[in-house]
Amino acid sequence: MFDWICVIFRLGPQGKATFCFAGDLARTLSGDKKVMVLVGEEPGSAARLAGFDPNKLQMDRVKKLLAVNSEGLTVETRTYTTGTLPEFPKNSLLVDRHLAARRCGIPIMVPFEESGINSRSSRGPIVIPFGDGLSGVRAGRLTLPLAHTLRRSVIFYHTSWREPGVTSEDPRDHMCTTARANMHELEHLASLHEVPATSVIEMTDDTAEGILQCTMRSRASLLVMARRLKPGIGCYVTRILEQSPVPLLISNHPDERRLA
């Protein structure tokens, strides 16, 4: 599914928790259980003036962390200059919170306060919101193999604006053609991957709140959202990032890094 699970090395309890989440994910999803640790290098003028090499010290710490937390994993380290966006290997998934708000061209898993994809004993479904654009289908394509591996069901969530002139109270009657087509495509993809799927269609006032309420109501274990390619004003992913307690997988467009 993913060749590499990448994680940016950060010291402290949160950094360690993120590394553990990445390890857990690699054990579950990556065939070779490969984890790439990206270690930031600092120009470190002050440190060099003081006569010590902070990057060498940082690398020593990475080795210490890996010595105790990487059992059963194949771990590689790669350096990048702090303050720049790291280069990620092809077909990889990044586990990180800080880079989630940026467009970095690869899927990003934001664990929030969770220590592993299987850390809670409830095996809740995976929620995939979709709209009338292509991002929902992109999120579905990324998630369905993952749902199959994790043996989780999926919920395709859509909230529609009320169509003027339509009196029906059934939200499905208010869906636009493209959203309906997307729903059918997602349901078809789910059956291809043999993943149990249900579609939840609502008419909520607030889309982000609707997504989160559906996630919480269904006791979901993961929420997957795709960012649209062209940045505009406001973003549901950003709002969900600020408010979700459930781990969020952001499916970024491969070209967005070039556009960003």
Added chain:
Amino acid sequence: MTKITRALMNPFVVMWLVLVMYVLKSVFKIVIGGMLHSPMIEGDGFHNIADLFEAIAIIVVLFVSKRPNCVDYPYGRKNIEFFASLLIGASLILLAIRFAVTSAVGILSTIPATAQIPSQFSWLPQHEPVVVTAESFPWAIGITAVSVVLSYFVSRYQISVGKATGHVSLVADGEETASDGVLETVTLIGVLAEHFFSARWFGMSLAFMVPWVEYSLGLLVAVLIARTGWTLFRSAMQVLLQRSLGEEHQKRIEEICLTTPGIEAVTSIRTFRIGHTAVCLASLVSRHNRPTLEHLKYGLNCALRSYLLDGEFKDADIHLKFRYPEPERHRIAYGLTRSQGLLYISPAMKDVTSLLICDMEDNKVVRATEEPMPPDAVALLKLKRVVALCLFAPDDADQTAMAGSSIVIRTSVSYVPAVMGLELQ
């Protein structure tokens, strides 16, 4: 659901049918018992009159319990049903005691050596053997058998409607009707036993068996009725005294909370019930911000309601309180180096020019003071109650320096003070 089914599921309709049953039972038993001079049938008829008043009382209780919530009664008046259940439970226990004593007296009267004991205690009921003549036998059997069948079906009906509509008093009254049916069954068996054992079988009289069969069965029935009564009494008492929903429910509630992403711990769970409403008060620990907590609250409300309504409750009132984890206040110190106009976190003790004493709350620096490096750094750190000294690249000498004290050496994430939240000049 058809109109008739809906009507039959109405608790008031059920109780009206029960009233009709008791009217018919008491009229027939008193009239026919009087005609046959059978005190057994007549007495049972008067017992049914008492049941009639109980049924009227249940209708009143149902009426009161159905009144809507108001400011004075925010949870409604459902608990009145548990008072009714408590009284029915108590009356069943008393009935069981009376029945057990009567049966015991009957057994004692049968044995010649103990036959006189009951008469020595005036407060004990005196033994009255079942006397059924050949003329009254078919009437006695017919009336008792019809009563048994009616009691059985009506009690099942009351209990199922009571459970479906959440009316405890209806269930309790159904249990009481069922107990009546059991007593009637014992009477029926007694009448039949008397009739069959009084005849000679293979030249032998088995009449001596009659009281043994009847009263042994009576004792067993007394135990069964007492058990039903105790169950009703205890469960009503538990609700009225607001006992918790029980360990099993509390464990499951805790499990639901802890399997929700974002919940770090459950500090307390208090549960009780009011009528058929389960009330749950839970204090939870989470590190999330207020908007996220609102979503967590919504999700937990949905999950807990779904769990509680799936069981025996008709409604659930859930109150969730969130708090941030304990701030874990303590003091740490950073070794600082000020040299050539630069300021950075010292790699090791030998480089330290000053110590920054930091008050920590939840791993964040809330207050810091810089002290010049004293000749005895350990003594200063002890004086300031510091638990850890942070250096960027501590070496073995630093560990040795702290040996013997409770201060530990920690590795600082960065050598840049600002990165560590230390905005120093």
